[in-house]
Amino acid sequence: MTTDDGTVAGLGEFGLIRTVTESRRQPDSTLLGPGDDAAILSAPDRRVVATTDMLVQGVHFRLDWSTPEQVGRKAVAVNLADVAAMGAVPTTVLVALGCPGDTPASLVTELVDGMWAEANRAGVGVSGGDLVRAEELVVSVTALGDLGGRPPVTRSGARPGDIVAVHGRLGWAAAGLAVLSRGFRSPVNVVNAQRVPEPDYTAGPAAAGAGATSMIDISDGLLADLGHVAEASGVGIDVRTDQVGVPRRLTEVGTALGADPLRWVLTGGEDHALAATFPPFAELPDGWRRIGAVTVPDSGLTVDGEPYHEESGWEHWR
Amino acid sequence: MTTDDGTVAGLGEFGLIRTVTESRRQPDSTLLGPGDDAAILSAPDRRVVATTDMLVQGVHFRLDWSTPEQVGRKAVAVNLADVAAMGAVPTTVLVALGCPGDTPASLVTELVDGMWAEANRAGVGVSGGDLVRAEELVVSVTALGDLGGRPPVTRSGARPGDIVAVHGRLGWAAAGLAVLSRGFRSPVNVVNAQRVPEPDYTAGPAAAGAGATSMIDISDGLLADLGHVAEASGVGIDVRTDQVGVPRRLTEVGTALGADPLRWVLTGGEDHALAATFPPFAELPDGWRRIGAVTVPDSGLTVDGEPYHEESGWEHWR
Structure with a gap:
């Protein structure tokens, strides 16, 4: 028997699953949502793009820095960004969540709310998942996508003479981490960039449509990830700092913290x-x-x- | 800098990824394997079946009871069984793995060897993954499958008068758990049933082809899972113990341990x-x-x- 004391243990696995799945609206691409042994998603292209990333409390997020809702959004965003980086349009996300039994049930529902919010931002839903007991909070997300008839844009297609271009913010999350690490909570737009990346998921398919020869999601840092492209493509890449630029807000934060904002831009992931x-x-x-x-x-x-x-990027266990 | 001291921290994330991905052979259904932002799998049916399950050390497995290879096999098996339970044929698995930095790199490679062994048993490969730092060993697997033009077999299609049937072993894993919990290590075939389930992944599609009206992977226990089918289908289900039967080996173990083997058969999951x-x-x-x-x-x-x-099955946090 369980007692509803507000914890996940009190609510129980099935009660919790009910709480986080009921009254959620699935998009048309979800042919069968949560509640069976597996979900069924449409894959009109006859190919499916699939990626998985795991986020661990204390490593990828801190609950004293981020709300559960922000953690949920981030966990989904980092996966959907990988789908977009292949030139694909997201179709769904699946979620496996591990947490201690004394975790407040409200924390889990807020986390799932964040996942749904970010999934909805990409036009998709959370179509399946798993909830298990763990010593620490662990969130593992899998995202699927559809190529819409286009060839995938891999890391290996860059050719000498190609233009190198970026879409989205660079260095903001790293600056936010520097701010948070020093115990500050502002500027809010910098700090929030660390808490929740806000990729534009349409930018990947748009690049694919415009003939991009290679593409990558910048998660390890601009230089580290372009290094992956250069290695996979067998080419060199030259980055021009005058073209990259440093946003004024990052220059201000750099000055305040005595840090080099260009380094955030060139090496910051997230x-x-x-x-x-x-x-x-x-x-x-x-x-x-x-x-x-x-x-x-x-x-x-x-x-x-x-x-x-x-040092040009982030690597685990270093 | 890292020093190769035999730990995952010593080898580093990228070194470890290289170790566990190189010289692996992908099946034809893997159009793009590990090494890019996402994998690409063929989905000939234009629908893809997707499921995810997380296994946590101390909750779902113990390394003093199971080898890393067995843990890897189990993590993949529980997911592929969910794909089969929809009547689908597995197409791939993706893996997210969290572990402490002082984890022996050999443990991770053995775990991944087990994942590949089980994936190969189903004719598929490990097409993508993530390796991150965590306080405890956490393995999250996602499996995809293809319906081959058949309608999915859900939990909700059972009709009064239908035959209820099972495929595979019942109660063996629960008996194995009872043996291991009392500090014994034999009989080996009972103990191994706890360590590694051995589902026949062709049984699901075969049932779908034979007109199965509902299907479920027995992970919570026969009665608990048939209860899910009964609830989803709006029917009752009667199980006949004379038809279920108790294998002689489980009767022997039950006698030795003073336990009821029929209870293992009716309520044991895994x-x-x-x-x-x-x-x-x-x-x-x-x-x-x-x-x-x-x-x-x-x-x-x-x-x-x-x-x-x-008590009719397993539920987390209870």
């Missing part, structure tokens, strides 16, 4: 902007801006023509 | 057998055996015509 390469004379879609060029193989990744020596 | 209902005169496919009948609505779930009062 904004989940997209980077892509386009043919030399391509017209960049809305919101995409040029930040460099693809150079010849073996010239490596350079910034203004020179090797960049700062 | 064997991941399939239960399904078929029209009254259907010919059951190979390996399916009749264990009862669908009765009229509101008669509930009964065993030999009587309500069953034992």
